[in-house]
Amino acid sequence: MEQQVRQQRCPTLKDVSAQAGVSIKTVSRVVNGETNVTPALAERVRAAVDSLGYAPDPLASRLRRGRGPIGAVAVVVEDVANPFSAVMHRAVVDAMAARNVVTLSASYDKDPGGERAAVLAFAGRRVDGVILMPTTADHQWLDRLRETGTQIVLVDRPVAGLQTDVVMSDHRAAARRATIHLLRHGHRRIGFLADAPDVHTAAERLAGFDEALRAAAVAARDGLVHEELLGTGEAEQAAIDLLTGEDPPTALLAGQNLLTIGAVRALRRLNLHHRIALVGIDDIPLADLLDPGITVVAQEPERIGALAAQQLLGRIAGDHTPATPHLVPTQLIPRGSGEIPGPFLNAANTPEVSAVEQSQPHF
Amino acid sequence: MEQQVRQQRCPTLKDVSAQAGVSIKTVSRVVNGETNVTPALAERVRAAVDSLGYAPDPLASRLRRGRGPIGAVAVVVEDVANPFSAVMHRAVVDAMAARNVVTLSASYDKDPGGERAAVLAFAGRRVDGVILMPTTADHQWLDRLRETGTQIVLVDRPVAGLQTDVVMSDHRAAARRATIHLLRHGHRRIGFLADAPDVHTAAERLAGFDEALRAAAVAARDGLVHEELLGTGEAEQAAIDLLTGEDPPTALLAGQNLLTIGAVRALRRLNLHHRIALVGIDDIPLADLLDPGITVVAQEPERIGALAAQQLLGRIAGDHTPATPHLVPTQLIPRGSGEIPGPFLNAANTPEVSAVEQSQPHF
C-alpha cells in the first residue's frame, strides 16, 4: 500500500478568503488586526481562519513588506552550554522577551565555518539582529552582512579591524587583578593556563598577567605559561606537567572557566589542592562547594547580556551613533584556593604591587 | 546634520543580471550551480556577484520553490544552560552538522508562552523540524503545526494525548534504581525532593520512588516528599526543613540536577554531608570533585540528542512509520554520597529489594 500524501499544503490567505466569501485583503486586514473592518465580516473571517487552521507566513509577509524589524534576534556563541554563555544568553532572552522579541540561538562549537553558517542562516531568516561571540578567524563576511541591514553586536571579544559594537569584560584588568592577588599572598612562581593566544580574550589575559608580574618586578614566567589549551583535559595535563616539573610554581592562574576545572582536577590528583594556590578567571558553578572553595575573578555575564541586548535593540530601532566598545568590570571573589599562602608572604606587600592594583581599567 | 541613509538595499538577482548584462534566470542558474551555462557567461556572472556582494535570499527562494527541506532544524528546550539540555543540544548540533543541517535553538525558561512563541517563530522561518522539550501545558497548537508539515520530535517527556515521536530516559526506572540503592545501604526513611508533579518527568520519578518503597515493604513516605520545588534555592530550603524536622530522614533522593545541587548545599550548611546519604537523578558537573562525591543515576543526554536527531532527520526525509516512544536506559554512578550507610544496613538485602532491582524497564 502506497504511503499517503505528506503534501499537506498549509492554508493561505486565498483559501481563507474563499471559505469566508470575502476578498483576500479583508482577511489580511483581520489577521493583522487593522481597523476598518465590519465586526460581522471580521467574525466570519475569524471562523474561517480557525476552521482551516490558517497561520500567516511571516516570510512572505516580510518579503513584501520590505525592510523593518520583524521581532526576532539571534545569539550565536561558541557553546551555549558554557556557563558564561549560558547566563549571558539567558539575560538576552529576558531583555528581549520584555520587548516582545523572540531570541533564537546557535552554537558553533569551535568551528568557524559553523559560526558563519549559523549567522548567515539567521540573517537569511531575517532576524533583526545578531549578538555574536566571534571566533578568531576572518570576518570579512560580517562586514558584508551589516551592509545588508542585519545589526550586529559582539560580546566577549572584538574582531580585529571591524568597527562594531562590542560588550565585554576588561579581560586584561581581570588577569592583572588575579595575578596581584596571588602576588600579595606571597607567590612569585605562578603557572598560567591559557587557551589559544589568537583569541583576543586569551591574549588580553596573558597581557594582564605579564603586566602585573612586570610591575611587581617579578621576573620569570619562562616555562610557567602553557598556551593553546583546548579544554578541561588539556588543562589538567598541563597543570600536572607544571607541578611535577623542575622548580614547580606555588600557584596556578587559570585563564578561563574550563581550564580552571582542569586545574582543580590536576590538584586533586596530585593531592596538592591545599598546598598550591589557584585563582580562576571566570566563575564556575559549585566553586563554593569545593574544598577549598575556588577563588575566581568573576565576570558579569548577565550584565554583558543585558547591555548587548539593549545596544542591539537600539541599533534595530535606528540608532546610528558610532560603534562603541563597552567594558564591563570584573570582581574578585575569594573562596579559599586563592588565599593559600606562598613562600614570600612577608615580602608581599611591596609598593609595586599596590601600585598596580590601583591602576584603572584601560580604555 | 541629518543622519545618512541606512536604506542599504541588498543586491538582488536583478541587480546582478544588470551588472553582468545577462538575464535574471542565467544568474539564478549560476548561483544555484545548475549546469547548462556557458563558462564565459558563468564567469561574468560570478564577477558581478562578487562585486555587488550578492547573497541569495533563502526565504524568497523557499517561497517560490514550495515545500521541501531547507537544511535547518531547531531545538527548543526549557533552558539551554541546564547541563542536561546543553549536552543533548550539543549532540543534536553534531549530528545535524554531519548532514549539513544547521541547528537553531531557543530557551523558553519556564514560560509556556515562550515555548509556543519560539516554536512558531522557527516554524514560521521554515525550519524542517523541531526537537522540543515540552512543558506541561496545553499543546493543541503542536498538532496543528504538524499538519502544516513541520516535523516534531519530543525529548525528555511526552505530551499527554499527542502521538509524536519522543526520546527520553526511563525516568521511573531511574528513580526506582536510586531508591533501591539507598534501601540496600540501610536506609528506610528517605526524603524525596521533587519538582512540579504536573511535569511528566517528575511524576514518573515519584512513581518509581513509591514502587521501590512499596516493593521493599517500606511504609511511610508521609512527610518525606517535598514536591513543587522550583530550583536550587527551594530545594535547599526543603532539605533543611526535612533534616531539622521531627524524625528526619537518613537519606535524600533528589529528583533532578538543580535539586541535587540544592540538597548538597543544605547538607553542607548543616554539616551533615558525611552522615546523610544523597543520590541525585541526573548527573551534575563536578559531582566527582565534591566531598563526598555525589552518587547519581545519570541519563545519557548525548544519546538522547543523537537519537532525536536521527529520528527527526528520518521524518524530514519522509519516514511515515507510526510515532514511537523511545526509552533510553540510565546508569547508576556510585561516588560516595549514596553509599553512606543507614541504620538498617544489616537487614538491607531483603529478597524484596533484590526482586525489584531485577525488574525490567516498563514499556
Next chain:
DNA sequence: CTGAAAGCGCTAACAT
C-alpha cells in the same frame, strides 16, 4: 543553452 512570463503568499497603494 538562454530568456520571457507567470506566480509562490503576502501587503502597499490605490481604487471603489
Next chain:
DNA sequence: ATGTTAGCGCTTTCAG
C-alpha cells in the same frame, strides 16, 4: 469599509 492591482526576490515552465 471593501476590493483590485502590482510587485517583494526568487524559481518554475515553457519558448526561443
